[in-house]
Amino acid sequence: xxxxxxxxxxxxxxxxxxxxxxxxxxxxxxxxxxxxxxxxxxxxxxxxxxxxxxxxxxxxxxxxxxxxxxxxxxxxxxxxxxxxxxxxxxxxxxxxxxxxxxxxxxxxxxxxxxxxxxxxxxxxxxxxxxxxxxxxxxxxxxxxxxxxxxxxxxxxxxxxxxxxxxxxxxxxxxxxxxxxxxxxxxxxxxxxxxxxxxxxxxxxxxxxxxxxxxxxxxxxxxxxxxxxxxxxxxxxxxxxxxxxxxxxxxxxxxxxxxxxxxxxxxxxxxxxxxxxxxxxxxxxxxxxxxxxxxxxxxxxxxxxxxxxxxxxxxxxxxxxxxxxxxxxxxxxxxxxxxxxxxxxxxxxxxxxxxxxxxxxxxxxxxxxxxxxxxxxxxxxxxxxxxxxxxxxxxxxxxxxxxxxxxxxxxxxxxxxxxxxxxxxxxxxxxxxxxxxxxxxxxxxxxxxxxxxxxxxxxxxxxxxxxxxxxxxxxxxxxxxxxxxxxxxxxxxxxxxxxxxxxxxxxxxxxxxxxxxxxxxxxxxxxxxxxxxxxxxxxxxxxxxxxxxxxxxxxxxxxxxxxxxxxxxxxxxxxxxxxxxxxxxxxxxxxx
Amino acid sequence: xxxxxxxxxxxxxxxxxxxxxxxxxxxxxxxxxxxxxxxxxxxxxxxxxxxxxxxxxxxxxxxxxxxxxxxxxxxxxxxxxxxxxxxxxxxxxxxxxxxxxxxxxxxxxxxxxxxxxxxxxxxxxxxxxxxxxxxxxxxxxxxxxxxxxxxxxxxxxxxxxxxxxxxxxxxxxxxxxxxxxxxxxxxxxxxxxxxxxxxxxxxxxxxxxxxxxxxxxxxxxxxxxxxxxxxxxxxxxx
Numbered sequence: 001x002x003x004x005x006x007x008x009x010x011x012x013x014x015x016x017x018x019x020x021x022x023x024x025x026x027x028x029x030x031x032x033x034x035x036x037x038x039x040x041x042x043x044x045x046x047x048x049x050x051x052x053x054x055x056x057x058x059x060x061x062x063x064x065x066x067x068x069x070x071x072x073x074x075x076x077x078x079x080x081x082x083x084x085x086x087x088x089x090x091x092x093x094x095x096x097x098x099x100x101x102x103x104x105x106x107x108x109x110x111x112x113x114x115x116x117x118x119x120x121x122x123x124x125x126x127x128x129x130x131x132x133x134x135x136x137x138x139x140x141x142x143x144x145x146x147x148x149x150x151x152x153x154x155x156x157x158x159x160x161x162x163x164x165x166x167x168x169x170x171x172x173x174x175x176x177x178x179x180x181x182x183x184x185x186x187x188x189x190x191x192x193x194x195x196x197x198x199x200x201x202x203x204x205x206x207x208x209x210x211x212x213x214x215x216x217x218x219x220x221x222x223x224x225x226x227x228x229x230x231x232x233x234x235x236x237x238x239x240x241x242x243x244x245x246x247x248x249x250x251x252x253x254x255x256x257x258x259x260x261x262x263x264x265x266x267x268x269x270x271x272x273x274x275x276x277x278x279x280x281x282x283x284x285x286x287x288x289x290x291x292x293x294x295x296x297x298x299x300x301x302x303x304x305x306x307x308x309x310x311x312x313x314x315x316x317x318x319x320x321x322x323x324x325x326x327x328x329x330x331x332x333x334x335x336x337x338x339x340x341x342x343x344x345x346x347x348x349x350x351x352x353x354x355x356x357x358x359x360x361x362x363x364x365x366x367x368x369x370x371x372x373x374x375x376x377x378x379x380x381x382x383x384x385x386x387x388x389x390x391x392x393x394x395x396x397x398x399x400x401x402x403x404x405x406x407x408x409x410x411x412x413x414x415x416x417x418x419x420x421x422x423x424x425x426x427x428x429x430x431x432x433x434x435x436x437x438x439x440x441x442x443x444x445x446x447x448x449x450x451x452x453x454x455x456x457x458x459x460x461x462x463x464x465x466x467x468x469x470x471x472x473x474x475x476x477x478x479x480x481x482x483x484x485x486x487x488x489x490x491x492x493x494x495x496x497x498x499x500x501x502x503x504x505x506x507x508x509x510x511x512x513x514x515x516x517x518x519x520x521x522x523x524x525x526x527x528x529x530x531x532x533x534x535x536x537x538x539x540x541x542x543x544x545x546x547x548x549x550x551x552x553x554x555x556x557x558x559x560x561x562x563x564x565x566x567x568x569x570x571x572x573x574x575x576x577x578x579x580x581x582x583x584x585x586x587x588x589x590x591x
Numbered sequence: 592x593x594x595x596x597x598x599x600x601x602x603x604x605x606x607x608x609x610x611x612x613x614x615x616x617x618x619x620x621x622x623x624x625x626x627x628x629x630x631x632x633x634x635x636x637x638x639x640x641x642x643x644x645x646x647x648x649x650x651x652x653x654x655x656x657x658x659x660x661x662x663x664x665x666x667x668x669x670x671x672x673x674x675x676x677x678x679x680x681x682x683x684x685x686x687x688x689x690x691x692x693x694x695x696x697x698x699x700x701x702x703x704x705x706x707x708x709x710x711x712x713x714x715x716x717x718x719x720x721x722x723x724x725x726x727x728x729x730x731x732x733x734x735x736x737x738x739x740x741x742x743x744x745x746x747x748x749x750x751x752x753x754x755x756x757x758x759x760x761x762x763x764x765x766x767x768x769x770x771x772x773x774x775x776x777x778x779x780x781x782x783x784x785x786x787x788x789x790x791x792x793x794x795x796x797x798x799x800x801x802x803x804x805x806x807x808x809x810x811x812x813x814x815x816x817x818x819x820x821x822x823x824x825x826x827x828x829x
Binding site: 048049052053054055057058102103105106108109110111112114116117118119120121122123139140142144145146149150153154156157189218219220251252253254255256257260261338341342343448449491492493500502503504505506509 | 617618619620621623624627628630631632635636637638639640641642643644645646647648649650663664665666668687688689691694698701702706707708710712713714715716718719720721722723724728731732735736737738739768771773774
């Protein structure tokens with residue numbers, strides 16, 4: 001029986017455009033929407049501080065864009081499609097590479113990013129793995145900071161409403177269920193509910209596979225956007241595609257630094273990976289050894305760990321000293337300093353590392369205008385699926401968020417012009433979602449830390465780098481049990497008391513776990529469905545890639561509380577496997 | 592693993608008190624790890640802020656044993672004194688709850704200092720050719736990597752004494768833009784940083800330079816602004 005919780009009093013706000021998330025996608029959407037129609041009331045919300053939470057800021061590599069001089073958008077497109085193992089939605093990928101050119105000019109000329117230059121004063125493009133041209137525009141190795149700082153300044157300088165430390169908990173449908181009417185949020189600081197009614201909503205919360213024992217994304221990410229989309233019945237695609245980065249820091253239990261990236265350039269520069277016996281092992285797996293691609297190195301490392309040849313903390317080592325500690329300290333200054341702050345000597349000693357969950361290629365299905373199937377709801381950035389297919393190229397992440405965030409900002413005012421007016425929210429839906437959020441306060445307290453540990457460990461063990469049917473089925477069972485256990489695990493205090501809910505991080509961790517478990521189950525079911533190995537997804541029981549020409553992608557939606565899992569054929573709208581847009585080898589590589 | 596640290600933490604908002612807890616000490620442990628352990632195991636409603644975990648976002652700065660620091664990049668062994676640590680929110684800012692300060696005054700000053708780029712070209716124009724070795728580009732680069740963590744603002748005596756003072760980070764940003772040859776807003780910016788609470792309000796204590804976790808030198812940027820303002824004044828441009 002539902003406990004009666006008094007929640008009749010909550011704040012209601014009306015805005016025209018509501019943007020969830022304040023990374024590259026959200027900030028760009030706000031700027032473009034304001035530019036398109038300055039009369040519209042625009043509100044941008046972030047779970048943390050605007051521009052500071054999320055992962056755009058953490059971009060080290062840079063921004064892939066074809067700026068000519070031998071490069072072309074066709075070449076960038078081919079690299080993206082090949083990298084994605086022919087699974088990307090080709091119209092989305094084309095929109096990415098084409099619009100990236102305008103977007104980088106906008107970032108440099110209008111937003112004020114000051115990218116690094118060649119000696120002749122033109123933009124410098126650096127080499128990045130998996131690409132046939134040095135097209136990654138950057139600002140040192142802190143490109144994300146430059147992009148996000150400049151974007152947030154531009155947003156501060158405009159009459160755009162900013163709601164910081166506001167967490168979205170549900171996309172609220174309109175009374176008749178046809179479209180959405182707004183978003184139910186929690187003001188984290190006060191603990192109060194806030195219902196924001198909006199004519200359009202952009203979902204740009206940045207996904208983030210933090211349900212793995214080792215993960216790179218920022219601590220505030222917990223798949224909230226995708227969990228909300230799933231509950232609303234929206235279809236998600238490619239959800240089995242979780243990218244692992246080979247080298248994350250391994251510092252032991254209760255350390256936030258564990259899982260954070262040790263940059264890829266170290267291996268490129270000649271760094272060694274050593275097992276627990278302090279011996280190199282990568283040449284046993286691939287002739288390129290440490291310089292093989294992310295997915296190959298991650299799988300080899302996982303196999304070495306599974307064979308038990310591990311370090312004291314259960315990982316492997318990265319070793320740079322043979323290249324000369326002074327040289328390493330100069331060349332990788334930021335990384336060496338970060339390790340030193342945490343007590344590790346990267347330049348001269350051994351640092352324990354482990355592969356780490358980095359990026360979710362899957363997401364909400366959308367078209368190149370960022371529209372979802374639900375009228376009034378748009379999606380951009382890591383919450384959206386289909387751009388990267390089975391693997392994302394380094395440098396395509398921030399291009400993706402800024403390109404499609406900007407497009408959403410262009411499109412949403414047009415949509416409002418054609419479909420003006422706010423829609424009446426479904427009050428029963430609001431009540432139901434508030435009740436769901438407050439539910440933990442009506443249950444006996446339990447061990448939330450143990451539940452989190454179980455989730456992270458089972459996803460790492462059974463839905464991680466190497467997968468097979470028994471492991472995935474075991475995971476699906478355990479996740480079902482975890483869902484049940486979590487719903488029975490409560491929080492201290494009276495949930496009616498705002499003082500109890502104010503800045504209560506443990507309440508939010510509880511809500512995070514709900515989103516993470518829901519999406520973990522989706523990832524597991526998608527991984528079961530794909531019986532081949534493509535890009536980031538590797539099935540030990542189906543190690544072959546399968547025929548490219550008949551490629552399919554997985555889709556999942558929630559229907560009547562159950563996950564409906566299907567596959568759809570990839571539409572090769574621009575070219576088929578074996579074909580190329582590059583004149584020099586057009587049709588020559590078919591075999 | 593038997594040793595523990597006595598941690599004293601601010602509980603409350605503007606009004607509150609320090610309270611003490613024992614936290615197990617570990618080999619690899621940052622101040623953020625310690626605060627997180629407390630919230631997860633002892634004080635479930637303890638409020639604090641963090642995001643990136645690697646010194647990029649500047650969300651997790653707190654006052655640790657009297658000094659503002661990024662907690663994610665501060666190893667406990669470097670700051671613990673006689674087995675104790677005192678942790679509070681950043682100074683010079685309102686307290687929301689416990690260890691979370693309200694950063695909005697800091698960002699308001701950034702805005703007042705006209706710390707956002709003013710374009711002189713559009714997205715369909717070619718990008719400016721800027722030689723990497725040119726003196727202005729080098730001056731801009733020298734100060735550009737600020738992540739707006741607020742450590743300098745919290746450490747600054749002039750901020751504490753003068754509510755109008757824009758503070759080291761905002762002025763440092765203004766100086767970067769003044770050196771940015773692409774920017775079209777420098778006349779208005781120089782006025783903004785030369786007026787009440789502007790660069791002249793800096794007393795050159797140089798705490799910002801000593802404590803900046805990025806090893807930037809806002810004091811030097813402010814000195815540059817003072818020179819530029821004087822020159823503009825003498826030319827009758829201010």
